[in-house]
Amino acid sequence: MSLSKVQVGKRYSKALFEVAQEQDSIEEMLEDLKSLKQVYEENPSLSFALAGRSISRTEKLKILDTLKSQFGSLMQDFLGLVFNNNRMDCIIEIADAFINKYDEENGIVEATVTTSIDLGDAQAQNLESVIKKRFSVNKVNLTKIVDSKIIGGVIIRVGDEVIDGSVIKRFNDIKKTLLVN
Numbered sequence: 782m783s784l785s786k787v788q789v790g791k792r793y794s795k796a797l798f799e800v801a802q803e804q805d806s807i808e809e810m811l812e813d814l815k816s817l818k819q820v821y822e823e824n825p826s827l828s829f830a831l832a833g834r835s836i837s838r839t840e841k842l843k844i845l846d847t848l849k850s851q852f853g854s855l856m857q858d859f860l861g862l863v864f865n866n867n868r869m870d871c872i873i874e875i876a877d878a879f880i881n882k883y884d885e886e887n888g889i890v891e892a893t894v895t896t897s898i899d900l901g902d903a904q905a906q907n908l909e910s911v912i913k914k915r916f917s918v919n920k921v922n923l924t925k926i927v928d929s930k931i932i933g934g935v936i937i938r939v940g941d942e943v944i945d946g947s948v949i950k951r952f953n954d955i956k957k958t959l960l961v962n
Contacts, residue, residue: 786874789871789875790876791878793871794875794882797810809855813853817852817872818872827848828873887920890940892939893923893924893939894935895938896928896931898927899927905925908937930949931950932948932952933947
């Protein structure tokens with residue numbers, strides 16, 4: 782049974798994280814992986830070129846060498862390993878898993894806040910402090926979304942957890958209660 786890209790990403794990122802910790806270069810590796818992920822997202826054909834069978838290994842190595850040249854030695858070695866194991870199509874999953882592990886280790890969460898109007902800086906900072914307390918984390922990366930359909934209130938999403946304090950949800954709850962009775 783073959784592994785999914787997500788499983789491969791977790792395994793490779795775990796090993797990379799451990800090596801980066803030993804070499805005291807986690808921050809550098811994090812930045813390199815974010816840059817590499819961005820390159821992959823901006824050039825979707827890159828994954829196909831490096832992982833597919835449409836071009837020769839020699840051509841792939843030329844592409845890989847160009848790609849590796851912008852990174853530090855640990856990342857260059859890692860990319861060589863991933864290439865030799867034919868896992869270049871899993872780079873985004875590896876990067877995502879590494880970023881998640883980094884965030885987990887450092888108490889950082891990604892939070893999405895949906896409101897009916899744009900939040901001011903003071904309101905955003907207040908929400909960040911509430912999220913920090915609620916989820917016992919050190920830092921919150923807040924993404925703000927404005928959606929007039931929620932009428933008012935706020936919807937906070939952190940990972941799999943959703944706190945829905947929107948007016949539309951309350952309205953729908955009342956509606957359900959009235960229809961049941």
